[in-house]
Amino acid sequence: MKDIQNQPDFRKINIKKVGVKNISYPITVLDKENTIQRTVATVNMYVNLPHQFKGTHMSRFVEILNRFHGEINLQNFHNILKEMKDKLQAQAAHMEIEFPYFLKKSDLLAGTNTIEYKCRMHGSLQNVDDLVLEIQVPIRPPSSAPVSGVMPKSLGNWGIAKVALRFLRFIWIEDLIILIESVTSHNLSWNDTDKPGIQEELTLENMTRSLAKILRANQDISWFNLNIKNFAQSGNTFAALEWQTE
Amino acid sequence: MKDIQNQPDFRKINIKKVGVKNISYPITVLDKENTIQRTVATVNMYVNLPHQFKGTHMSRFVEILNRFHGEINLQNFHNILKEMKDKLQAQAAHMEIEFPYFLKKSDLLAGTNTIEYKCRMHGSLQNVDDLVLEIQVPIRPPSSAPVSGVMPKSLGNWGIAKVALRFLRFIWIEDLIILIESVTSHNLSWNDTDKPGIQEELTLENMTRSLAKILRANQDISWFNLNIKNFAQSGNTFAALEWQTE
Amino acid sequence: MKDIQNQPDFRKINIKKVGVKNISYPITVLDKENTIQRTVATVNMYVNLPHQFKGTHMSRFVEILNRFHGEINLQNFHNILKEMKDKLQAQAAHMEIEFPYFLKKSDLLAGTNTIEYKCRMHGSLQNVDDLVLEIQVPIRPPSSAPVSGVMPKSLGNWGIAKVALRFLRFIWIEDLIILIESVTSHNLSWNDTDKPGIQEELTLENMTRSLAKILRANQDISWFNLNIKNFAQSGNTFAALEWQTE
Amino acid sequence: MKDIQNQPDFRKINIKKVGVKNISYPITVLDKENTIQRTVATVNMYVNLPHQFKGTHMSRFVEILNRFHGEINLQNFHNILKEMKDKLQAQAAHMEIEFPYFLKKSDLLAGTNTIEYKCRMHGSLQNVDDLVLEIQVPIRPPSSAPVSGVMPKSLGNWGIAKVALRFLRFIWIEDLIILIESVTSHNLSWNDTDKPGIQEELTLENMTRSLAKILRANQDISWFNLNIKNFAQSGNTFAALEWQTE
Numbered sequence: 001m002k003d004i005q006n007q008p009d010f011r012k013i014n015i016k017k018v019g020v021k022n023i024s025y026p027i028t029v030l031d032k033e034n035t036i037q038r039t040v041a042t043v044n045m046y047v048n049l050p051h052q053f054k055g056t057h058m059s060r061f062v063e064i065l066n067r068f069h070g071e072i073n074l075q076n077f078h079n080i081l082k083e084m085k086d087k088l089q090a091q092a093a094h095m096e097i098e099f100p101y102f103l104k105k106s107d108l109l110a111g112t113n114t115i116e117y118k119c120r121m122h123g124s125l126q127n128v129d130d131l132v133l134e135i136q137v138p139i140r141p142p143s144s145a146p147v148s149g150v151m152p153k154s155l156g157n158w159g160i161a162k163v164a165l166r167f168l169r170f171i172w173i174e175d176l177i178i179l180i181e182s183v184t185s186h187n188l189s190w191n192d193t194d195k196p197g198i199q200e201e202l203t204l205e206n207m208t209r210s211l212a213k214i215l216r217a218n219q220d221i222s223w224f225n226l227n228i229k230n231f232a233q234s235g236n237t238f239a240a241l242e243w244q245t246e
Numbered sequence: 247m248k249d250i251q252n253q254p255d256f257r258k259i260n261i262k263k264v265g266v267k268n269i270s271y272p273i274t275v276l277d278k279e280n281t282i283q284r285t286v287a288t289v290n291m292y293v294n295l296p297h298q299f300k301g302t303h304m305s306r307f308v309e310i311l312n313r314f315h316g317e318i319n320l321q322n323f324h325n326i327l328k329e330m331k332d333k334l335q336a337q338a339a340h341m342e343i344e345f346p347y348f349l350k351k352s353d354l355l356a357g358t359n360t361i362e363y364k365c366r367m368h369g370s371l372q373n374v375d376d377l378v379l380e381i382q383v384p385i386r387p388p389s390s391a392p393v394s395g396v397m398p399k400s401l402g403n404w405g406i407a408k409v410a411l412r413f414l415r416f417i418w419i420e421d422l423i424i425l426i427e428s429v430t431s432h433n434l435s436w437n438d439t440d441k442p443g444i445q446e447e448l449t450l451e452n453m454t455r456s457l458a459k460i461l462r463a464n465q466d467i468s469w470f471n472l473n474i475k476n477f478a479q480s481g482n483t484f485a486a487l488e489w490q491t492e
Numbered sequence: 493m494k495d496i497q498n499q500p501d502f503r504k505i506n507i508k509k510v511g512v513k514n515i516s517y518p519i520t521v522l523d524k525e526n527t528i529q530r531t532v533a534t535v536n537m538y539v540n541l542p543h544q545f546k547g548t549h550m551s552r553f554v555e556i557l558n559r560f561h562g563e564i565n566l567q568n569f570h571n572i573l574k575e576m577k578d579k580l581q582a583q584a585a586h587m588e589i590e591f592p593y594f595l596k597k598s599d600l601l602a603g604t605n606t607i608e609y610k611c612r613m614h615g616s617l618q619n620v621d622d623l624v625l626e627i628q629v630p631i632r633p634p635s636s637a638p639v640s641g642v643m644p645k646s647l648g649n650w651g652i653a654k655v656a657l658r659f660l661r662f663i664w665i666e667d668l669i670i671l672i673e674s675v676t677s678h679n680l681s682w683n684d685t686d687k688p689g690i691q692e693e694l695t696l697e698n699m700t701r702s703l704a705k706i707l708r709a710n711q712d713i714s715w716f717n718l719n720i721k722n723f724a725q726s727g728n729t730f731a732a733l734e735w736q737t738e
Numbered sequence: 739m740k741d742i743q744n745q746p747d748f749r750k751i752n753i754k755k756v757g758v759k760n761i762s763y764p765i766t767v768l769d770k771e772n773t774i775q776r777t778v779a780t781v782n783m784y785v786n787l788p789h790q791f792k793g794t795h796m797s798r799f800v801e802i803l804n805r806f807h808g809e810i811n812l813q814n815f816h817n818i819l820k821e822m823k824d825k826l827q828a829q830a831a832h833m834e835i836e837f838p839y840f841l842k843k844s845d846l847l848a849g850t851n852t853i854e855y856k857c858r859m860h861g862s863l864q865n866v867d868d869l870v871l872e873i874q875v876p877i878r879p880p881s882s883a884p885v886s887g888v889m890p891k892s893l894g895n896w897g898i899a900k901v902a903l904r905f906l907r908f909i910w911i912e913d914l915i916i917l918i919e920s921v922t923s924h925n926l927s928w929n930d931t932d933k934p935g936i937q938e939e940l941t942l943e944n945m946t947r948s949l950a951k952i953l954r955a956n957q958d959i960s961w962f963n964l965n966i967k968n969f970a971q972s973g974n975t976f977a978a979l980e981w982q983t984e
Contacts, residue, residue, distance in 0.1 A: 015454050015485045023481035024592055024608035026531065038530040039518065040592055046484070058483050062605055100516055100532055113554055115972045116516035138971050141879045141894050156879050156896030157969045208261050231895045233876050234853045235269035237304050238292070239261045270838055270854035272777065284776040285764065286838055308851055346762055346778055359800055361726045362762035384725050387633050387648050402633050403723045404648030477649045479630050480607045507946050507977045515973035538976070550975050700753050727761035729796050730784070731753045 019046025019094075020061045027070040027099060032172040041072070041099040047090035060087050072097060072121070074131070074170065081125035092126040101135075101173055117177060134164040135176060139184045139207065139228075158202065159230040161211060166223040168245075179218065183211045204230050204239045212241055221245075265292025265340075266307045273316040273345060278418040287318070287345040293336035306333050318343060318367070320377070320416065327371035338372040347381075347419055363423060380410040381422060385430045385453065385474075404448065405476040407457060412469040414491075425464065429457045450476050450485045458487055467491075511538025511586075512553045519562040519591060524664040533564070533591040537572075539582035552579050564589060564613070566623070566662065573617035584618040593627075593665055609669060626656040627668060631676045631699065631720075650694065651722040653703060658715040671710065675703045696722050696731045704733055713737075757784025757832075758799045765808040765837060770910040779810070779837040785828035798825050810835060810859070812869070812908065819863035830864040839873075839911055855915060872902040873914060877922045877945065877966075896940065897968040899949060904961035917956065921949045942968050942977045950979055959983075 023043040031037035045061040064083050068076050077095065084093035098120045105115045120134040141158040161184050165176070186202055188210045208228045215224050227240045269289040277283035291307045310329050314322050323341065330339035344366045351361045366380040387404040407430050411422070432448055434456045454474045461470050468491045475484045515535040523529035537553040556575050560568050569587065576585035590612045597607045612626040633650040653676050657668070678694055680702045700720045707716050714737045721730045761781040769775035783799040802821050806814050815833065822831035836858045843853045858872040879896040899922050903914070924940055926948045946966045953962050960983045967976045 015451065015487050017486040018450070019484060021475065021482045021484055024594075025606060026529075026594055037518075040532045043481075066606070102516075102518055113972060114517060114558070139894075140971065156877075156894055157971075158894030204264070205261065229267065233878065233895075234851060235289075236267045238263075238265060238267050240263040241261050270840075271852060272775075272840055283764075286778045312852070348762075348764055359726055360763060360804070385648075386725065402631075402648055402650030403725075479632065479649075480605055507943065507979050509976075509978040510942070511976060513967065513974045513976055535973075696756070697753065721759065727781075728759045730755075730757060730759055732755040733753050 014052065015049065017046055017048055018057065019044065020058065021046075023062065023065070025065065025070055027072045027097065029099065029101065029173075030073050032174045033104075037102065039099045039101065041070075041097045044094075044096040045084065046094050047084055047088045048092040049088070050091050051089070057088055060084075077121070077123045077131065078125070078129055081123055081129070085125055092124060094122070094124045096120065096122045103174060103177065117173075119173065130166070132164055132166055133173075133176075134162065135173070135180065137161045137163070137177065137180045137184050139202075141202065157231055159204075159207075159228060159236070161207070162227040162229070163211070163215070164225040164227075165215070165221055167220055168222045169220040171220050179214060180211065183207070183214055204228055204237060208239045208241055212243060216243060260298065261295065263292055263294055264303065265290065266304065267292075269308065269311070271311065271316055273318045273343065275345065275347065275419075276319050278420045279350075283348065285345045285347065287316075287343045290340075290342040291330060292340050293330055293334045294338040295334070296337050297335070303334055306330075323367070323369045323377065324371070324375055327369055327375070331371055338370060340368070340370045342366065342368045349420060349423065363419075365419065376412070378410055378412055379419075379422075380408065381419070381426065383407045383409070383423065383426045383430050385448075387448065403477055405450075405453075405474060405482070407453070408473040408475070409457070409461070410471040411461070411467055413466055414468045415466040417466050425460060426457065429453070429460055450474055450483060454485045454487055458489060462489060506544065507541065509538055509540055510549065511536065512550065513538075515554065515557070517557065517562055519564045519589065521591065521593065521665075522565050524666045525596075529594065531591045531593065533562075533589045536586075536588040537576060538586050539576055539580045540584040541580070542583050543581070549580055552576075569613070569615045569623065570617070570621055573615055573621070577617055584616060586614070586616045588612065588614045595666060595669065609665075611665065622658070624656055624658055625665075625668075626654065627665070627672065629653045629655070629669065629672045629676050631694075633694065649723055651696075651699075651720060651728070653699070654719040654721070655703070655707070656717040657707070657713055659712055660714045661712040663712050671706060672703065675699070675706055696720055696729060700731045700733055704735060708735060752790065753787065755784055755786055756795065757782065758796065759784075761800065761803070763803065763808055765810045765835065767810050767837065767839065767911075770912045771842075775840065777837045777839065779808075779835040782832075782834040783822065784832050785822055785826045786830040787826070788829050789827070795826055798822075815859070815861045815869065816863070816867055819861055819867070823863055830862060832860070832862045834858065834860045841912060841915065855911075857911065868904070870902055870904055871911075871914075872900065873911070873918065875899045875901070875915065875918045875922050877940075879940065895969055897942075897945075897966065897974070899945070900965040900967070901949070901953070902963040903953070903959055905958055906960045907958040909958050917952060918949065921945070921952055942966055942975060946977045946979055950981060954981060 021044045023045075025041050025043050026038065027041040028036045028038050043065065045065065061084070064080055064087065067083075068080055080095060081093040084090065084095070098118065100116045101119045103115050103117065105113055118136040122132045122134070124130045137160070138157055139159045139161055141156060161180060163176075163180055184207070188202070188206045208226055211226055211228070212224075215221055215226075223242075223244045225240070225242045227238060229236045229238045267290045269291075271287050271289050272284065273287040274282045274284050289311065291311065307330070310326060310333065313329075314326055326341060327339045330336065330341070344364065346362045347365045349361050349363065351359055364382040368378045368380070370376045383406070384403055385405045385407055387402060407426060409422075409426055430453070434448070434452045454472055457472055457474070458470075461467055461472075469489065471486070471488045473484060473486045475482045513536045515537075517533050517535050518530065519533045520528045520530050535557065537557065553576070556572055556579065559575075560572055572587060573585040576582065576587070590610065592608045593611045595607050595609065597605055610628040614624045614626070616622045629652070630649055631651045631653055633648060653672060655668075655672055676699070680694070680698045700718055703718055703720070704716075707713055707718075715735065717732070717734045719730060719732045721728045759782045761783075763779050763781050764776065765779045766774045766776050781803065783803065799822070802818055802825065805821075806818055818833060819831040822828065822833070836856065838854045839857045840852050840854055843851055856874040860870045860872070862868045875898070876895055877897045877899055879894060899918060901914075901918055922945070926940070926944045946964055949964055949966070950962075953959055953964075961981065963978070963980045965976060965978045967974045
């Protein structure tokens with residue numbers, strides 16, 4: 001005979017989150033310059049289930065992704081999440097995509113150059129939509145005066161700025177990179193006394209505060225999390241900061 | 247003259263978390279068999295600061311780690327966190343260490359073998375101590391009947407079980423691995439009807455529920471989070487589950 | 493006065509190989525189905541210099557790559573190498589590109605699925621052109637009979653076949669994958685006695701020999717190197733084999 | 739009837755190399771300061787077989803490794819290779835081990851610090867022994883004058899020097915690191931005219947030639963291969979050079 005008393009207990013060990021991870025998938029993203037940029041993403045898709053998990057559900061995730069042909073934009077992000085939530089009868093649906101985003105830039109080393117920025121988008125749909133965009137921007141050490149006639153000064157890496165944001169209004173990835181690089185290229189602007197004319201040093205402290213200052217001033221950003229890393233010989237040092245509009 | 251009105255605003259962009267990351271460091275961990283096991287860890291140490299961050303604080307983290315000579319046990323974990331909190335005048339202190347833990351095991355492929363398990367410990371000290379231990383245990387596909395005379399059956403990897411736990415009482419890592427492997431070696435025990443004699447299939451669903459069942463039954467475990475991954479050709483599938491004692 | 497006698501000695505420590513590594517770059521490759529497939533490559537370009545290295549040469553590599561807009565086909569591969577050799581006055585020029593190549597496939601787990609194959613092309617130009625193509629194809633464990641009504645059987649990974657080839661005639665990547673998968677999907681065909689009717693086991697030995705047999709039989713392949721890896725719990729086992737037409 | 743003519747052909751597709759890869763294993767290495775240093779290695783072991791491969795041989799590799807309890811020194815390296823060659827009746831035996839090697843160093847950032855150097859040893863035994871040692875030493879950008887009172891100048895990474903060597907006589911890893919760091923810490927000494935008083939710039943060119951010069955002057959080194967990498971924003975640049983004593 002089945003033990004009835006165990007049943008409430010069994011419900012407590014229902015599986016809460018199921019999905020697919022590390023799906024490599026060709027996608028297109030919106031690009032201010034060329035309208036569409038084709039790249040390759042790593043995709044995670046998962047749902048929170050209020051009820052019993054059926055293994056057969058697994059194939060649905062990739063079916064839904066296939067139906068949108070990898071066209072990733074704000075509209076499709078919402079529609080994919082909605083379809084996941086509906087088809088899998090879930091409480092919440094999540095999709096994370098990571099991809100290299102390419103921008104043509106002029107560079108000391110190689111004239112016009114195609115620079116890669118690692119991007120990550122995490123969309124969730126429970127009752128409302130939520131979308132977080134994360135960009136990684138490299139920070140180089142300040143250069144000395146250029147030496148004429150010889151090798152282009154190769155500066156190495158000082159560190160990396162990882163910036164995660166939520167928005168009130170749509171912002172192009174390009175415009176965001178320009179905003180972040182206005183600081184990471186050492187246009188530092190923070191100091192406690194705000195005395196002009198004092199050249200600030202490249203430190204974790206100055207970099208984090210200057211970047212926070214410029215992001216806070218942007219009316220389209222409602223939340224951000226900064227994580228600035230400085231490469232040292234053994235391990236890295238880092239500083240992190242989170243801010244939310246009132 | 248300094249702008250007084252800006253000051254409350256400035257406080258809001260104080261840096262909240264600083265520390266060191268990915269420090270490679272030789273450590274010793276307690277080992278039921280040999281008393282002490284020497285391994286190599288990747289260490290993160292960071293604090294939540296209520297006040298202004300001073301760059302010079304950075305050197306303190308590694309100084310504190312050096313003072314304990316990499317001897318990682320429950321007592322030292324607490325003492326390191328306490329010293330971080332005190333020396334850096336922080337609200338909270340955190341230390342994460344990841345290391346390979348080795349166990350001698352008998353194995354189909356190579357007789358007595360030294361098996362590596364990835365472990366991770368995350369300790370925090372705010373008002374009270376908190377310690378989470380995470381272990382990764384590989385899951386292999388069920389073997390067919392062994393074929394005599396030829397190559398030892400090499401089974402490949404079916405997936406991995408990542409188990410994070412909090413404890414009421416000290417448990418040896420070895421004993422925890424034995425507990426987890428009693429399920430991951432396909433001693434599956436979950437089914438809805440609890441009818442005996444029905445051989446359960448190796449599925450994400452069965453693995454997750456059987457593992458949850460056996461961990462819940464252990465009186466020394468107060469919380470756990472399971473994440474079971476199944477390797478598929480393109481990406482992985484996974485199921486996750488969290489449980490807390492009442 | 494300059495020490496003349498030192499000069500022959502100085503020549504011996506001339507730098508022999510210079511270039512760029514790990515450039516992330518959007519490329520297009522030829523694709524039997526869709527004519528063109530857009531993906532993202534990691535590119536290495538380097539030359540053997542007979543004379544003194546000038547740092548300013550570095551920018552040339554990416555300039556050349558930019559001029560071809562990332563269109564990677566046999567003709568362009570040769571032209572890029574020729575331009576590298578000429579512009580940098582080098583004895584030999586090399587380009588390696590690694591990229592995920594996507595094929596639509598039907599899969600037990602998810603119906604029609606987009607599968608990723610890691611590809612690598614290594615072209616060299618000294619006096620003659622040389623091109624090696626490498627493909628990685630996953631090997632799964634043999635499935636048991638499918639169980640109706642429940643979760644699609646998830647098999648995990650048994651191992652991976654890394655196949656490097658040289659060609660006498662152009663072969664589509666798709667056709668090569670079909671050729672390799674005819675064996676890696678366990679259509680094993682090697683045995684010493686060639687007695688029919690004996691079901692061969694999935695072993696490193698059988699997999700390596702069966703794959704070698706089928707590649708040798710293809711008239712368009714002039715050379716190959718196989719490296720078959722089997723995932724085991726602690727580390728992997730592997731077998732390798734090289735073959736060249738006479 | 740069996741096709742006799744095919745048999746010489748079959749021999750040509752005999753498997754040529756078999757072994758184990760990526761075995762994680764605790765080892766001890768000789769250390770000038772403390773006599774013995776305990777670390778964790780990734781081990782590859784493989785043999786060239788003149789005859790038919792037997793799958794059962796696979797277990798022998800780890801059995802042999804176990805017999806030496808992970809004590810890695812020059813004597814044991816030879817003995818392990820000899821035992822592999824004998825037990826597996828092989829033409830040649832190979833063992834590669836990679837491990838982090840730790841040295842206590844004083845560092846701008848954190849006073850006395852434990853620095854990690856990635857090391858790799860590749861031993862082969864065919865008719866004679868051959869041993870190659872490889873060390874990776876980070877290169878930092880030249881620092882500006884230190885700023886008193888504020889954060890210790892964190893310099894980031896300029897690049898990495900990968901140095902592979904063969905020896906005529908035993909050299910301590912510590913002494914080798916000191917030799918390499920005498921150059922990588924920007925004590926550059928190469929210039930064409932050998933005019934004193936001209937401060938050399940940190941370039942790939944100067945770094946590679948200065949390092950070659952100092953290694954060539956060491957009587958205990960019979961061969962070396964340098965690979966100097968400079969981290970740039972998109973990908974890296976590198977220069978390589980090989981030298982052998984006459």
